[in-house]
Amino acid sequence: MTWGIWGKNLNDNQMIELINSCLDNQISSFDHADIYGDYTTEAAFGTAFAKSKIERDKIQHISKCGIQLLSESRRNTVKHYEYSKDYIIKSAEQSLKNLKTDYLDLLLLHRPSPLMQADEIAEAIFQLKKEDKILDFGVSNFSTTQTDLIETKTKVNYNQIQFSVSHLEAMLDGRLDHMQINRITPMAWNPLGTLFSGDNEQSKRIKKLADSLSTKYNVTVDVLLLSWILRHPAGILPVFGTTDKNRIANLRRALDVEIELQDWFALWEESQGKNVA
Numbered sequence: 001m002t003w004g005i006w007g008k009n010l011n012d013n014q015m016i017e018l019i020n021s022c023l024d025n026q027i028s029s030f031d032h033a034d035i036y037g038d039y040t041t042e043a044a045f046g047t048a049f050a051k052s053k054i055e056r057d058k059i060q061h062i063s064k065c066g067i068q069l070l071s072e073s074r075r076n077t078v079k080h081y082e083y084s085k086d087y088i089i090k091s092a093e094q095s096l097k098n099l100k101t102d103y104l105d106l107l108l109l110h111r112p113s114p115l116m117q118a119d120e121i122a123e124a125i126f127q128l129k130k131e132d133k134i135l136d137f138g139v140s141n142f143s144t145t146q147t148d149l150i151e152t153k154t155k156v157n158y159n160q161i162q163f164s165v166s167h168l169e170a171m172l173d174g175r176l177d178h179m180q181i182n183r184i185t186p187m188a189w190n191p192l193g194t195l196f197s198g199d200n201e202q203s204k205r206i207k208k209l210a211d212s213l214s215t216k217y218n219v220t221v222d223v224l225l226l227s228w229i230l231r232h233p234a235g236i237l238p239v240f241g242t243t244d245k246n247r248i249a250n251l252r253r254a255l256d257v258e259i260e261l262q263d264w265f266a267l268w269e270e271s272q273g274k275n276v277a
Contacts, residue, residue: 002037002089004036004037005038006038016052029062031239038073039073042179061106062084062108063071065087065109068081082113083115083117083120088128092107096200103131106157107195108142118149118152121150122150125137138160138185142156143173157185160187161189163186164193165193165223165268166193170267180234191226195210195225202271204269206270209266220250226254227258
């Protein structure tokens with residue numbers, strides 16, 4: 001999301017350099033959505049990737065569809081969600097064109113709609129899979145019951161949710177439990193939470209302890225926060241948005257850090273501002 005005009009607005013060469021830097025650090029999945037950059041970032045990435053000459057099977061393209069923005073490129077009068085069979089297929093096919101690829105490794109429904117029909121969604125996913133245009137399917141920002149609704153007609157393998165040490169809701173409202181029960185892999189957007197952008201009491205509490213623990217574990221605070229997420233048994237995959245190649249390399253260190261049990265709970269306490277019950 002931050003590679004295009006909604007962020008750093010990287011040119012082709014800068015994108016190629018960043019893609020290669022990710023691959024050098026064994027990071028090969030790139031998280032897109034049709035709406036990023038007001039419907040422009042996928043195509044910008046696709047152009048850069050084509051010029052990079054990197055083999056397609058070296059990376060995984062993830063994309064999302066369903067949100068309809070107010071945009072000069074769309075005839076929308078209000079922001080809304082659309083999950084008709086034709087729209088899902090059309091959106092996925094447009095992402096293929098944008099990314100200059102024959103298939104998406106994973107397609108997600110971006111946000112739940114109160115009007116979505118599981119039958120129609122399943123028909124679209126079946127057709128896209130049958131035509132080898134998508135390899136896997138999931139959702140994003142869905143509740144347990146919304147996910148169950150879709151799963152009455154087609155398997156959901158991923159749910160990309162907001163989760164971090166400062167956004168614990170998915171751990172407390174049953175979503176992460178539900179994903180473990182149903183063998184759904186959670187992905188976490190905004191995995192560093194508000195620690196670097198917020199100045200509220202919660203962020204101050206977390207940062208004070210995180211600063212101390214980062215010294216103990218000999219890692220930066222952002223690495224510590226990622227390792228806190230990775231400690232969860234649901235097998236959460238963090239989706240981070242930095243375009244700093246040095247920071248990307250550093251964040252991989254989270255894979256090598258295992259936070260001790262009591263330190264994990266101490267961060268949870270600081271997030272909630274109260275002792276464990």
